[in-house]
Amino acid sequence: MKRSFILSRLKSLLWNNFIILILAFCWLLAGYLGLNNEVFIPTLTEVLINTFNLLQTEKFWGHILSSLGVIFSGFFLSFIVAMPIGVIMGSFSRMNAALRNFIELIRPLSPLALYPLFIYLFGIGFMPKLIIVFWVSWIPLLFNIITGVQRVNEDYLRMAKTFGATRKQILKEIILPAITPWIITGMRLSIGSSLLVIVAAEMIGSNSGIGFFILNASYTFRIVNLYSGILVIAIIGILINSFFLWWEKNIKIYNNKIKL
Amino acid sequence: MIKISRLSKNFINNGRSVQIFQDFNLEIAENELLVIFGPSGCGKSTLLNIIGGTEQYAEGVIKGLNNNKSTGYISQRNSLLPWLNVLDNIAFGLKLKGVNKVIRQKKALELLKEMGLVNYSDFYPHQLSGGLAQIISFARSLACKSEFMLMDEPFSSLDFLVRNQLQDIILNIRKKRSLSIVFITHNPDEAIYLGDRIIALSPNKPTGILKEFSTININDKESDDFYKVRRELLACYI
Numbered sequence: 001m002k003r004s005f006i007l008s009r010l011k012s013l014l015w016n017n018f019i020i021l022i023l024a025f026c027w028l029l030a031g032y033l034g035l036n037n038e039v040f041i042p043t044l045t046e047v048l049i050n051t052f053n054l055l056q057t058e059k060f061w062g063h064i065l066s067s068l069g070v071i072f073s074g075f076f077l078s079f080i081v082a083m084p085i086g087v088i089m090g091s092f093s094r095m096n097a098a099l100r101n102f103i104e105l106i107r108p109l110s111p112l113a114l115y116p117l118f119i120y121l122f123g124i125g126f127m128p129k130l131i132i133v134f135w136v137s138w139i140p141l142l143f144n145i146i147t148g149v150q151r152v153n154e155d156y157l158r159m160a161k162t163f164g165a166t167r168k169q170i171l172k173e174i175i176l177p178a179i180t181p182w183i184i185t186g187m188r189l190s191i192g193s194s195l196l197v198i199v200a201a202e203m204i205g206s207n208s209g210i211g212f213f214i215l216n217a218s219y220t221f222r223i224v225n226l227y228s229g230i231l232v233i234a235i236i237g238i239l240i241n242s243f244f245l246w247w248e249k250n251i252k253i254y255n256n257k258i259k260l
Numbered sequence: 261m262i263k264i265s266r267l268s269k270n271f272i273n274n275g276r277s278v279q280i281f282q283d284f285n286l287e288i289a290e291n292e293l294l295v296i297f298g299p300s301g302c303g304k305s306t307l308l309n310i311i312g313g314t315e316q317y318a319e320g321v322i323k324g325l326n327n328n329k330s331t332g333y334i335s336q337r338n339s340l341l342p343w344l345n346v347l348d349n350i351a352f353g354l355k356l357k358g359v360n361k362v363i364r365q366k367k368a369l370e371l372l373k374e375m376g377l378v379n380y381s382d383f384y385p386h387q388l389s390g391g392l393a394q395i396i397s398f399a400r401s402l403a404c405k406s407e408f409m410l411m412d413e414p415f416s417s418l419d420f421l422v423r424n425q426l427q428d429i430i431l432n433i434r435k436k437r438s439l440s441i442v443f444i445t446h447n448p449d450e451a452i453y454l455g456d457r458i459i460a461l462s463p464n465k466p467t468g469i470l471k472e473f474s475t476i477n478i479n480d481k482e483s484d485d486f487y488k489v490r491r492e493l494l495a496c497y498i
Contacts, residue, residue: 155339162312162333163353163404173356177343 042224051228064232066208070126071194074133078190081134082142083183087175089142090149103139111135111197112204119205129201129209136197137190144189148182149175181251188244195237210236262288262311262408262440267320269306280306282466284320286459293434293441295451295475298461299497304444305412307467311442312410332401336413338393340385346396347372347381353404364403371399375429391415391422395429402433409441416446427454448493452478452486460496470496 014021024044030036031043042050054060089096111132118128156174165173202211210229217225267284270277280303288294296304309315311322312333332353333339340349347368348355354364372378375395385393394414401409415423427450433439445451451458456476462468473493478485 153337153339155335155337156341158309158312158314158335159333159339160356161314162331162410163356164331165356169356173352174341177341180343 040223042227046224047227047231050224051231054225054228060213063208063210063213064236067198067202067210068236070129070133070209071191071198073126074130074198075137075187075191075194077130077134078138078141079187082138082145082186086142086145087149087171087179090146090179091175096146103142107139112200115201115204124205124207129198129206132197132201133194136193140189140193141183141186144182144186145179148179151182152178181248184244184248184251188241188248191240191244192237195233195240199233261290262322262324264311265321265323267310267317267322269303269310269315269317269320279466281317281320284466284468286469288324288440288442291434291438291440293443293454293456295455295458296442296444296461297446297448297451297458297493298467299463300446302461302463303465303467304461307461308410308412308442308444332398332404332406332409334394334397334401334409334411334414336416338385338390338397340388340393340396340400342385344384345381346377346383346385346388349385349396350400350403353400353406357404367403368399371403375399389422391418391426394418394426398430398433402437407438407440409439411441411443413444413446415450423450430454448490449481451475451493452489453481458489458493460493463497 027036027044030041031045036043085099089099114135115128115132118131122128122131152175156178157170160170160174198209199211199214202209203215206212210233214226214229217223217229264284264286267281267286268279269281270279272278284307286307296307298304306315310317312331314333340346341352344352347365350368350371351359351361351364354367355361359367369378369381372381377392377395377399380388380392380396385396388396397414398409415426418426430441431454434441443451443454445454452473452475456474458473458475460470460473462470471492473489475489478489480486
């Protein structure tokens with residue numbers, strides 16, 4: 001039983017990562033046969049060994065933690081801002097109408113286009129990066145919260161009201177638990193965008209972070225470091241996304257078959 | 261007793277005002293099971309929501325509902341909260357009233373024991389059948405000592421056998437407790453079997469009462485009286 005479970009997990013793991021494994025194999029084979037341009041494309045083994053070595057250094061971890069620190073701080077800030085605004089906009093159609101146009105106006109503005117402005121306003125360092133992460137992460141979260149609130153089952157609200165629930169109780173006992181899956185999906189989308197934008201921002205104006213590390217590697221022509229930086233970003237992205245997917249799946253277990 | 265006097269309510273539909281109720285009057289006696297019967301769209305659920313205080317009305321007076329907090333509401337779709345297990349769902353109304361967790365769970369467990377459903381205490385709503393979910397919704401209202409219950413076609417999505425079982429459960433609980441119920445149904449047999457009194461609402465707007473039937477003494481689905489009321493009830497709409 002246990003053996004068949006492990007085998008089936010292994011099978012699904014292999015199948016789910018089929019393309020990645022094929023590409024890695026091709027890369028490995030190209031390096032082995034000497035088909036790659038060694039100047040621009042180091043072998044996979046070289047990249048893996050270099051990444052492993054880099055992960056032993058404090059400096060590299062400093063870059064990783066710097067990027068993660070900005071992502072999670074900006075993300076936390078966006079959560080704090082999006083939660084109340086989303087609940088209000090989802091609950092009151094007039095507030096939704098009043099704020100919707102403003103949000104639609106700022107929504108398509110490219111955060112990277114605004115980044116120089118943020119640097120002028122806040123200088124090079126933590127603050128402009130925090131603002132840019134906030135900028136990209138709060139809107140997906142906000143829209144998910146609004147949709148979640150608007151889709152709360154009317155029967156739950158009616159039931160709570162007939163039991164004499166106050167507005168505060170309805171918010172705490174009905175709306176917040178009901179929108180939890182929406183919040184988690186919003187978080188997953190937001191954090192994905194944050195990861196994309198932070199690397200770009202660190203390349204434009206920053207003195208730390210994975211983006212800065214990658215740019216620095218290209219300026220100093222340490223191509224293997226460049227690949228290691230990209231690999232680490234990919235791994236961070238996969239880990240964060242997997243965590244949110246796992247969380248979403250577990251939340252949906254108790255929301256199974258229920259329209260929220 | 262609940263007394264509704266001169267109730268008026270209108271809806272705006274495609275820019276046009278539709279008068280649902282105008283000078284509508286109704287009385288619901290203590291411990292009475294009043295069935296509201298009528299075709300779709302005649303305003304049965306609107307009337308129930310107005311009585312329950314979840315829908316506004318333009319004019320009129322509703323007397324006797326001085327304590328809205330003792331009202332229970334059961335709809336066609338079960339309104340059990342999917343993130344709570346059966347025990348916590350039953351205790352939910354008590355939680356809103358600020359009852360201590362230990363006490364409310366004890367009360368919920370007592371109710372489950374009384375209904376013979378104690379094995380389901382840890383189940384989540386999606387693990388329950390439709391009928392069981394409706395019983396748990398009913399238990400939730402009973403846990404709050406709701407003396408007034410609003411039921412909006414609670415059994416309409418259930419099969420014939422489960423529906424009959426639930427009807428008997430309601431009748432049994434009514435024997436043990438003091439309970440006023442306003443029950444909406446499309447099903448004439450259910451209306452006659454459960455109801456002490458049936459009001460047949462008109463299909464035309466503004467909605468009025470076409471006819472009232474006293475069914476308090478009709479407990480046998482095979483009796484002549486049962487069939488007589490059934491014929492008269494259906495004749496209101498043919």
